Amino acid sequence: MEPSIEIRNLSFAYPDGRQALREVNLSVRPGEKVALVGPNGAGKSTLLLHLNGILRGEGTVRVMGQEVAEPHLxxxxxxxxxxxxxxxxxxxxxxxxxxxxxxxxYAGLPEEEIHRRVAWALAQVGLEGYTERISHHLSLGEKKRAAIASVLSMQPDILALDEPTSGLDPRTRRRLIGLLQELPQTMLIATHDLPLVAEVFPRTVVLDEGRVVADGPTGALLADKRLLKAHGLS
Structure with missing residues (x-):
């Protein structure tokens, strides 16, 4: 089966010269839930931004078999x-x-389909009845769920989430974890929340200084105290 995400020899440096990614290789199967963990500055967010072409580095990034470049963007x-x-x-x-x-x-869908998708996406994140609420008056947890709904309405094959539980109170965090467990999409997440990783993501990739330093079953990696300490995760 063709990977949903295939990254080969990806390197990226920011304009200030900071090398954010170094020869990263990663393949994610359809329906797989994968967590990216590592210290601040490891390259997790930078990697996610390559999945839809916001950033372009050296190497190859393919999504659903198509290279992330024109005319496929x-x-x-x-x-x-x-x-x-x-x-x-x-x-x-x-x-x-x-x-x-x-x-x-923006995709030009009919008005009836737009309303159907909005209602469905808001129901997925528990925000039914929020259609007329002012987005910037929402709580942080509500904003995070609304942001997820804004991508679910496009019915994507892949979800890429950057620190989805950061700043959330325990109750809101628990609700978001339940949502992530239920969603069927292929999922790649960048996070420092190791309990979230243990509960939702069967596979974990450890990044440090822009390199993949470990990739395997979450239980085994999180049990490796030496690995966690060496890469700022303990």
């Missing part, structure tokens, strides 16, 4: 739902409905 950006760490970077419309409807509207 529009299709790939519909297939990859990227959720930023700060939901305020994602929510820019007056109301929750407008934010969640933005993708389907």
């Amino acid at each position: 529009a299709r790939i950006r519909a297939q990859v739902g990227l959720v930023f760490q700060d939901p305020d970077d994602q929510l820019f419309s007056p109301t929750v409905f407008d934010d969640v409807a933005f993708g389907p509207l």
Whole structure:
């Protein structure tokens, strides 16, 4: 079966010269849930931003068999739902409905289908009845769920989430974990939340200084105290 995500020899440096990724190789199967962990500056967020072409490095990134480059970018950006760490970077419309409807509207879907998708996406994240709420008046947890709904409305094949539980209170975090467990999409997440990783993600990839230093079953990696300590995860 063709991988949902295939990354080969990916390297990337920011304009200031900082090398963020170094010869990264990663393959993710359809339906697989994979966690990216590592210290701050390891390259986790940078890697996610390559999945829909926001960043372009040296090497090859393929999504659903297509290289992340023109003329495939529009299709790939519909297939990859990227959720930023700060939901305020994602929510820019007056109301929750407008934010969640933005993708389907931009895709030219009929009005009836747009309303159907918005209702479905909000139900998935437990925000039924929020359509007329002002996005920037929501709590952090509500904003994070609205941001996830804004990508679910495009019915993506892949979800890429950057620190989805950061800043959440325990109750909201628990609700988000339940959502991530239920969603069927292929999932790649960047996080420092190791209990979340243990509960939801069967496979974990450890990044440090832009390199993959470990890749395997989550239980085995999280039980390796020497590995965790060596890479700032203990």
